[in-house]
Amino acid sequence: MVRHLVEKRFPLDLKPSLDQVWQLYNDAKAAHWDPARDLPWAQLDASALPAEVREAAALVWSHRVWLGYGHLAATPALLVRFCLELRREADPKYFLSVRGTEEALHVDACVRFANRLGGYVAQPPDAAMVRLFDRATYAAALDGDVPLEALVAADMVLRLSIELGQLRAAAAASSDPVAAAVLERLAADKARHLAFGHLYLEARRDRIDAAVGEAAASRASQLLADELAGLTVPALSPAAPALAAAYARTAEAGLGAAPAEAALVAFREAVADARARLAAVGIGLPEARHEALGPL
């Protein structure tokens, strides 16, 4: 059961109080973009691509949609959560409202790309992957038994570190100008989302006591288990051969995926970075292992 919080709206302070988060919000407003008009769609000639490459890339970009669609529900839930807690700062609320827009733009851009490559795919080809997506992150965000700092630590620092690392690795490996342009947009937005996680935890550091730290470590550990099962990086999962093969083929064609080796390096670096960031605010991410990565 979710423990529902009851809002006490007043006193209501809308004054910015976290300068760097406030700056992120203003940066985000200034960086607003339009997937329909700000990407070089005309430069993509999908008909020139072999069918198997097109299909593989469509699957990769569909995978990005599946990931992004979860954020589309989780981000507003997190925004509501900030509002439900008395005297939470105004800046995160402003910032998360823009993050919600950006998640919508990401889904829009990825669907457009997948459709131009032959068609968005509505579900993972590997059935074992499905359960990794159905984690109802939006429900956790609204569960009063999950401390807000734990959500920020796990869902915004650990998960977004991994997602950003993968986007950057994919961008670095993309020769196609449209794929590179989309990935650059996504990564720029995602970098702000991650920066918010870092800044907010630092700002709240003195309130992260042992109980909150434990809850954060527990949630981060669960998320990491899903990640190690291939949620974002299919190459990590023996249960996702079709998606992993699609990533490999797409990487080879430069259409928006990182080669498996680069993806694993980026994954390892992202977890290490998240671990260090969380440790700095008193949250210990439990150790983990993966056959392809070794100890993390």
Place this chain on the structure above:
Amino acid sequence: MPLDGLTILEEPERRFPLDLSLRAPRIRDLYAAAVRNQWDPRTDVDWSALRPDDIPDANREAARLWWSRRGWGEYGAVSESPAMIVRFYRDRLPPEMLQFFAIRSQEEARHAEACYLMAEGLGGWVEEPQVADFKKSVSTHGVRKMALDPDTSVEMIMGALVCTLEEYAFDWFKLMVDTASNPTANRVLRLIMRDEVRHCAFGWYWLEQRLPHLSAEEIARVRQAAIVATEQVELTGYRVPWMAPEGEAQRVENEIDRLTWEAGLGASVEEVEKPVFIACVQRVRRRFAELGIDLPMFQHSKLGTF
């Protein structure tokens, strides 16, 4: 919460198959328009034109309070309406609805930001109503609770939140744009109103698309939701204090409105808004009637039967 205490949050997620085909074209157009028409309260408003030193103290102080109250109202949409996206997600509604509402949430946040900046420019943001009793009138419109309640349909929420309450608010903004002479106040009101056009259209578009597929009982519940929102939210003073129950709080807030309005800084007053509001309700009633929903006559001590 529903009687059994279970909300949509207690249900397991089922993300797949994730159908992202275009299923609500007019809402897709609204989303595209919203993407193209973003604005920033910091940079798209000439704050130097506010000239607070030229405003008599009493009016400036009132306007500061009025813009704070407007900010509380806008904040309600930041705090509650995003829950609608979770509901759309759970109900597997067209993706363009989630995308539109995501931008709508940002728009509500920037409305709150603009109101905050107005209040600050006029002397400082105020964190709560002057009279504690007024908190009840402005604390919630109940959308979050409805959004998470599986027994309340999305169409009911649209009927209540958008097609009634937001329509009433839209005509109010139009009236204020027509009467606010201060250029900064006018600009802020105009920019907010521009967003509200889309917000209202969203609700009607969805109802128009969905109603042919609803049972008579489901349509009756949409009708009832619109009635309840009008009678228990709008007519009790959620938006304007002159509709709130008489008392000290209402008297204080009405005076704030009058002083703000007289200075051309926003707000409206009872005698000016009454005919506009009644005409708006009549228009909303006609539009519902075109959809086969007959709204009853409403009653209010200040408005009679209308």
